[in-house]
Amino acid sequence: MTFKGRTVIAFVLLGMFASSIMTLTIVNPSIFAAVGKGAAGAEVKSGLTQKDYNKIATTYGLIENKFLTEVDREKVVNGAINGMLSTLDDPFTVYMDQKEAQQFDENISSSFQGIGAEVTSEDGRIMIVAPIKGSPAEKAGLHANDVILSVNGESLEGQTLNQAIMKIRGPKGTQAKIEIARSGSPEPIQIIVVRDDIDVETVYGEMLEGQIGKIEIRQFASNTAKRFQEELKLLEDKGMKGLIIDVRNDPGGLLSAVVEIVEPFVPKDKAIVQIENRKGEKEVTPSKGSGKPYPVSVLINKGSASASEILAGALHDSVGSKLIGENTFGKGTVQVTFEEEMGDGSNIKMTVYKWLTPNGTWIHKKGIAPDLAVEQPAFFKAAPLSKKETLKPDTNSEDVKNLQIMLQGLALNPDRTDGYFSQQTATAVKAFQRLNDLPVTGEVDTETANKLEKAVLAAIREPKNDLQLKAAQQYMQQTVNP
Numbered sequence: 001m002t003f004k005g006r007t008v009i010a011f012v013l014l015g016m017f018a019s020s021i022m023t024l025t026i027v028n029p030s031i032f033a034a035v036g037k038g039a040a041g042a043e044v045k046s047g048l049t050q051k052d053y054n055k056i057a058t059t060y061g062l063i064e065n066k067f068l069t070e071v072d073r074e075k076v077v078n079g080a081i082n083g084m085l086s087t088l089d090d091p092f093t094v095y096m097d098q099k100e101a102q103q104f105d106e107n108i109s110s111s112f113q114g115i116g117a118e119v120t121s122e123d124g125r126i127m128i129v130a131p132i133k134g135s136p137a138e139k140a141g142l143h144a145n146d147v148i149l150s151v152n153g154e155s156l157e158g159q160t161l162n163q164a165i166m167k168i169r170g171p172k173g174t175q176a177k178i179e180i181a182r183s184g185s186p187e188p189i190q191i192i193v194v195r196d197d198i199d200v201e202t203v204y205g206e207m208l209e210g211q212i213g214k215i216e217i218r219q220f221a222s223n224t225a226k227r228f229q230e231e232l233k234l235l236e237d238k239g240m241k242g243l244i245i246d247v248r249n250d251p252g253g254l255l256s257a258v259v260e261i262v263e264p265f266v267p268k269d270k271a272i273v274q275i276e277n278r279k280g281e282k283e284v285t286p287s288k289g290s291g292k293p294y295p296v297s298v299l300i301n302k303g304s305a306s307a308s309e310i311l312a313g314a315l316h317d318s319v320g321s322k323l324i325g326e327n328t329f330g331k332g333t334v335q336v337t338f339e340e341e342m343g344d345g346s347n348i349k350m351t352v353y354k355w356l357t358p359n360g361t362w363i364h365k366k367g368i369a370p371d372l373a374v375e376q377p378a379f380f381k382a383a384p385l386s387k388k389e390t391l392k393p394d395t396n397s398e399d400v401k402n403l404q405i406m407l408q409g410l411a412l413n414p415d416r417t418d419g420y421f422s423q424q425t426a427t428a429v430k431a432f433q434r435l436n437d438l439p440v441t442g443e444v445d446t447e448t449a450n451k452l453e454k455a456v457l458a459a460i461r462e463p464k465n466d467l468q469l470k471a472a473q474q475y476m477q478q479t480v481n482p
Contacts, residue, residue, distance in 0.1 A: 056080070081348070082160060090351050091121035092335050094161055098345035113172045116198045117142055118251035118305070120331075121161040128180075129329055130249035130303025132198060133218055139457060140193040141384035144249065144303035144329070147181040149188055170195050182383055185398055189383050202253075205231030212476045213240040214469075217261070220253025220307040225260035241480040243292075244472045245311070246299040248325060252306025262314045263289040265296055270318040271358035273310050275334065282356070287318070295479045297322045297472050300370060305329035312368050313357030322475060323370040325468045332356070332364030374471045378417075379409025380460055384453055391444035395421045403444060406456045407432065409465075 060080075063071055081095045116135020117128050126148045131137035148156055151167040152175075159167070168176055176193045202224045204216045213235035215228060235243070255273075262272055266287035276282045298312050300323050309328050315321035334353035342348065356362050382405040383398075385391070391400055401419035407428045408414060415424035426442035433440045436451050444452070459465055 078346075085348070085350075086160075088351075090333075091161060092333060093350045094348070096162065096347050096349065100162060101339060101345055101347045113197055114169050114195050115140075115142075115176055115178075115193045116196070119148070119161070119165070119168075121164075124158075126156050126159070126161065126164045129251045129305050133216075133249060135198055136193045136196050140191050141453060141457075142178070142180070142191060142193070143182065143381060144301070145183065148178055149181055150179040152177050172196050185383055187398060190386060191384055201227075203227035203231055205235055207235060207238055207240065208244075208473055210473075210477050210480070211239055211241040212244060212473060212480070213238075213242070214244040214246060216246040217250055217308070217311075219250055220255075220257040220261075222254060222257070224253065224257040228257075228261050240294065242295045242297075242476040244297050244299060244469075244476060245315070246469075247304045247308035247311060248299050248301040248468070249303035250305070250308040251303065251329075252308055252331070255307065255310070258307045258310050258314075259285065262311055263287050265289065265292050265315060265321075266318045267291040272314045272318065274356040274358065274360065276354040276356060276362075277352070282360075284358075291319070295321070295476065297324055297476055297479075299325050299468055299472055300328050300368065301326040301468070302329060302367075306331045309363055309368055310355065310357075313359075313361070313363065316368070316371075317358035317361075322372060323368065324372045324472045324475065325370050325374055327369050328363070328367035330363055330365045330367035332362050372471060372475065374468045376467055377409055377465060378405050379456055380465075382406050382409070382456065385444070385449040387446045387449050391421060391449075393421045393423060393426045393442065400425070403429075403452070406452055409459055410452075410455055 060076065063076055064073070078095065078097060085093050085095055115137045116132040117137035118130055118132070119126055120129055121127070128137075128142055128144055128146045128148065130144045131142045148164070148168070150156060151164075154167055156164045156167065168178070170176060172195055174195050176195060178191050178193055179188050180191060181188055202218045202221050204218075206214050208214050213232075215231050215235070217224060217228065232243075259272055266272055266289050268288060268290055269286050272285045272287055274282050274284050296315060296319060298315055298321055300308070300312050304312065304325075305328065309331065312323055312328065316323055332355055333351045334355050335349045336352045337347045337349045339345070339347035354362055354364065357368075382402045385399050385402060388399075391397070391403060396419050398419060400421045401417060403421075404414040404417040404419070404425055407425070408417060410432065412428040412431050413424075414428045415422055429444055429448070430440050430442045432438075432452060432455070433442075433448060436455070438448055438451065463469060
């Protein structure tokens with residue numbers, strides 16, 4: 001969460017801006033009265049002794065007067081701030097200079113350009129939380145939990161989150177050559193992403209078979225609650241019998257949006273979320289809603305984080321909604337931004353609180369487990385092909401293994417998925433090439449690889465292949481028609 005005097009559960013959105021941070025903003029500042037002072041605007045005492053001040057001032061004086069070359073004063077001061085924050089060993093506590101702070105503010109509600117993925121820093125590694133649906137990152141094949149090793153040949157090792165983002169961001173039309181480490185792949189994978197305008201539409205609604213409504217929330221932005229209510233009313237007016245809320249690969253956002261979306265479903269006085277401070281003091285955000293007459297289920301996966309987890313937890317604990325899919329990401333801390341205190345337009349975003357589900361569960365680094373666990377088909381998680389060389393029969397590699405998984409997902413039936421390029425694999429490749437007006441060679445060059453990856457992405461978007469959605473539909477049909 002970020003609080004300007006904004007409180008946020010934050011992830012960084014890889015857009016054009018250095019600190020385009022998804023925020024989960026507390027809409028009721030009185031929450032913090034019960035959990036102690038510390039929101040923006042409160043007096044901050046340093047606790048430093050005169051000896052401490054002298055030590056810091058002496059260090060700066062030595063650098064300014066004795067170092068071999070002249071130094072940039074602002075760079076040294078900012079480095080000192082970053083150094084102090086780095087000792088906290090918390091990836092969500094960061095310093096933003098004036099430019100980054102301004103970009104942070106703009107991106108709470110603005111559109112942006114970039115690759116369209118949310119990232120975090122974990123154990124010193126830059127990791128993808130989720131690619132935004134329809135973004136260049138998703139189209140290129142980036143997945144949740146991919147670790148970004150380098151960008152355009154520049155290593156991200158030892159980089160802060162903001163420094164890494166400065167390397168990844170960029171204007172529309174430019175390329176980011178990203179090297180990633182992915183679980184299950186023994187070698188790093190190189191993926192080229194062409195930056196673009198990122199769609200800021202966050203809510204999509206539709207009526208499924210059997211009068212089951214589905215609303216997908218891609219992130220919780222400033223207009224998301226309003227759009228959700230519009231889509232919900234359209235579905236209710238059409239006689240909806242049950243609702244599926246889809247927050248898969250939704251990295252989070254404004255807490256105000258979560259509360260507005262969840263509240264009508266949660267009966268009056270039941271909890272939506274709890275906030276806990278360093279002393280263990282808790283404050284509950286109660287609902288003012290009255291509940292809905294139809295059942296609700298929630299689709300979740302490893303890319304569901306932050307505000308998405310608050311929504312899932314609230315509906316599960318206080319409404320009894322079933323959670324379907326995969327374990328969520330696990331982001332259970334709350335940050336506060338301190339801008340007025342810095343006095344120069346910069347700010348510090350610092351972890352200050354935990355958030356808990358209505359039942360008091362802290363999901364940090366554990367996530368929320370689904371009631372009904374459903375894995376997607378293997379081809380949903382196949383790595384893009386490296387395209388370093390043409391794949392040919394009688395070779396054996398991780399690329400061939402991913403090729404076979406893709407072919408299997410497209411119902412082209414290779415005889416194996418162990419990475420050995422068999423004759424049956426070549427036959428399947430030829431079948432794909434015929435279907436796509438490619439030279440029928442049975443070998444996978446760059447052109448065939450690119451078309452294959454596009455076909456797989458299209459197949460992933462086909463509802464008939466979405467096993468999690470199918471499971472949710474089946475459960476809802478059984479619930480509304482027992």
